[in-house]
Amino acid sequence: MNTILMVEDDFSLGMGIKFALEKENYKVIHAKTKTEAEKAILEDRFNLAILDITLPDGNGYELFSDIQKVQDIPVIFLTALDEEVNIVTGLDMGADDYITKPFKLRELISRINAVLRRTSNKENNDTITSDEIVIHPDKMKVYKNAKEIDVTKSEYKLLHYFMNNGLQILTKEQLLEHLWDIEGNYIDQNTLAVYMRRLRSKIEDNPSKPEYIQTVRGVGYIWNKKVL
Numbered sequence: 001m002n003t004i005l006m007v008e009d010d011f012s013l014g015m016g017i018k019f020a021l022e023k024e025n026y027k028v029i030h031a032k033t034k035t036e037a038e039k040a041i042l043e044d045r046f047n048l049a050i051l052d053i054t055l056p057d058g059n060g061y062e063l064f065s066d067i068q069k070v071q072d073i074p075v076i077f078l079t080a081l082d083e084e085v086n087i088v089t090g091l092d093m094g095a096d097d098y099i100t101k102p103f104k105l106r107e108l109i110s111r112i113n114a115v116l117r118r119t120s121n122k123e124n125n126d127t128i129t130s131d132e133i134v135i136h137p138d139k140m141k142v143y144k145n146a147k148e149i150d151v152t153k154s155e156y157k158l159l160h161y162f163m164n165n166g167l168q169i170l171t172k173e174q175l176l177e178h179l180w181d182i183e184g185n186y187i188d189q190n191t192l193a194v195y196m197r198r199l200r201s202k203i204e205d206n207p208s209k210p211e212y213i214q215t216v217r218g219v220g221y222i223w224n225k226k227v228l
Helices: 011-023 034-043 060-070 084-093 105-120 153-164 172-180 189-203
Strands: 003-007 027-031 048-052 075-079 097-100 128-130 133-136 141-144 147-149 169-171 213-216 220-223
Touching (some): 011 027, 034 060, 048 105, 060 075, 060 084, 128 153, 153 189, 172 189, 172 220
Parallel strands (some): 003 027, 075 097
């Protein structure tokens, strides 16, 4: 049985989520404050955490950092804040998904199932090489010309997906669904464009004339190099 830490200060909403998840055979620990959550993370082992952003004694971003120091588990942010900057902040920190209120419980359960499926699959530890770019999946490290490139978790996931699908056209919807297990309409596609610009700025010699990640107008993108 997977155990979930659910941090939500709205008691009624929290109990509703807890009840729904327990019907799906999840064990749920409901914390209503950052302090309660920090205590729980030291006392139990969890498979996933659902974190509300706004809490009475802090915020979900701070709590995310605290949790990652103790347990390396996937995290879904749960919040009423739906501005792009908040979405990018959560994903940049390493969150595995992001859902905004109001939402349907079946949608949340579907997101949880998808995140747990993905994170339970062990990545191939062999290096992935394409021209000057090398990925070490076991360490989530990226190198270009033998020099390490500093990438966020979301940028790494995006790059890894491209290189695993070298010379194949990937639609924007495919990229969004792979990265965050969501349909494209749940997150503004401008957010994906932000990540594309930032990733290109790190791996391309000339980001304005990319050689690795090229745009296929009206469709999506393609990793335009052979992958070994």
